[in-house]
Amino acid sequence: MDAFTFHNPTRIHFGAGMIRFLGKELKDISISRCLMIAGGGSIKHNGVYDQVCQTLASHDIKWTEGWGVVPNPILDKVRDLITLARQDKVEAIVAVGGGSVIDTAKAVAAGIFLDDVWTAFTRKEQIQQALPLFTVLTLSATGSEMNGNAVITHQELRHKSAIYSPLLYPRVSIIDPTVQSSLPFHQTVNGALDAIAHILEYYFVDEQPVVTLGIDDALQRTIVAMTDRLKIDPADVNARSNLAWSATLALNGISGIGLKGGDWACHQIEHAISAVYPKVAHGEGLGVIFPTWIEYLAEREPARFARWSLNVWGESRPEVAVKRFREKICSWDSAGCLRDLGVKDKDLPLIIDLIMQSSSIGAFSKFRRSDVEALLLLAY
């Protein structure tokens, strides 16, 4: 089990009604004006917006509203919001939404201190400062509510890029699972698949950290079982709570302890797909790529996938476990192949070129161009 440093300072308020703590949390560090960042307006329908306004107003905190963050969030929106944050001299960012909103908020929180925020993504500049960030989560998926990562798409370059900084951990995140009851089921599934993918990016890298792998088994089994329950009853609060907390743990550090930073080939591949097809949901794309990646590698090295097959799917043979994984994804009405996602075969060369722009693909198993081509063919 490799050496590691773990530090996750985010305070989580979890449960029905916990949004009411937001105002006090901002007040406790003397914030008087913040920028509220949000998506397309769903928070006006599920009551979250009203709750946020109420807790801010009752603590005499003024706010500016920045709407319109889209899934696979884009750099131009980050830039607009930085301008807005500077104009209004805000002292904190409040993200109200899912992972796209939170990632945008992180880029704004850091970008306000940079001449050009994209230089943080290209590593030309280091993040040395960031405004304090508070989040109210409305879709459990990316884990962004309890980590220091953000992924943003540069539209002209068709490039998704990530930043990480200890300064980008939200100071406080509020997870009220009951506000997710009104989500369309396919969004719940996208979140579940994203969370499973985060765990799987670490899972196969090393067999030594048995405690982490045992936790990761439990997280995967829980996510699958809770998604099944939510298909039947989207208002099952206990299933929603267990799914939400599992998704947070899937990428807050705990699931990757001792696992060498993970592999991340599947994320690199999916990022290229959704950079070309921005309407492909990240989770759904991962739901196509990950089973294929396992299938592709398990042929060469079945022993490495034995633990996962048995502990997560109750199957001794990886090829059967992968089949069950795919069947489960399809039972949730999520795409089973690239064609289902709407990817056209004429675009595969462009997607492959985008993937190959990275200096390396994967860690546990480094992918060459021929591997990427074979995998996309298998996934098609």
Place this chain on the structure above:
Amino acid sequence: MDAFTFHNPTRIHFGAGMIRFLGKELKDISISRCLMIAGGGSIKHNGVYDQVCQTLASHDIKWTEGWGVVPNPILDKVRDLITLARQDKVEAIVAVGGGSVIDTAKAVAAGIFLDDVWTAFTRKEQIQQALPLFTVLTLSATGSEMNGNAVITHQELRHKSAIYSPLLYPRVSIIDPTVQSSLPFHQTVNGALDAIAHILEYYFVDEQPVVTLGIDDALQRTIVAMTDRLKIDPADVNARSNLAWSATLALNGISGIGLKGGDWACHQIEHAISAVYPKVAHGEGLGVIFPTWIEYLAEREPARFARWSLNVWGESRPEVAVKRFREKICSWDSAGCLRDLGVKDKDLPLIIDLIMQSSSIGAFSKFRRSDVEALLLLAY
């Protein structure tokens, strides 16, 4: 799954050689003089003391040494160390040892700001300030390296009492599992039993947080399997690492998420035993009390113990699972009953009186005097 707030700001450096980061961590917050608190001197034999001195000296940090903390640490020692800390005007506390040393260090860190530190234990005074605390762990057991708890014994009152404060989370804890290779096996076992007991105090309280219970299954199975491996080879670094991280997770908040704060009857009962018999190791005492507590309650309510029986011990019947739990403890040469611990039957009334001083015993199942008497008889 109940609402909860989770916040654990401790930074962990984990792995062989990580003690070298201590000096830099103190320097980063401009500490120039600290109090090093330690036990009986084992750290001079396993190389830890030399490593600590070296990293402090190389960062120009001066230190005072406070030795002699004993297992089941006592209030008088806390008071002596507070006097020393005041005399030498230290700006931080560095605990180098196991849970007793860290708990003592927490009491000193808070007590230096109080007229009488015991008032924090009796709740007469609130902890409003504490010196920053750094720990170097030498025995994985109590989880004190990543939580805000401390337990101290008032010798005259024969009373063990606990404090908790968000201010008592160590700022940084260093866990180098390799320094535990030279521990006598019975100390490893005491630590393992303490960690299992922490998980069990939460485990039976509610069935709804399935993600937490799944994690707790994994933690228990890992602790048992790794202790078995360490019995054969105390220098098995991977077993030592997995055991160490499991023990930290057992009481850093993660194992109790959604579980209503836990039950804690067994800890209350064991605290009375080791208050009367200070030579009884806390973990070994819990290894006697916990199986008996499960046995006692499972007779009335077997369904509540079904999940534990199956997932941790692979048995469908709780009475068989308890038997396997006890046999495992005995296979590690740890006490199987109160008599093995050296408890005399003439002292049982005193122990019972001490237990009954608490305003209530347990939470999930409240114990009356008759329950305590029956349990101790069964454990005898």
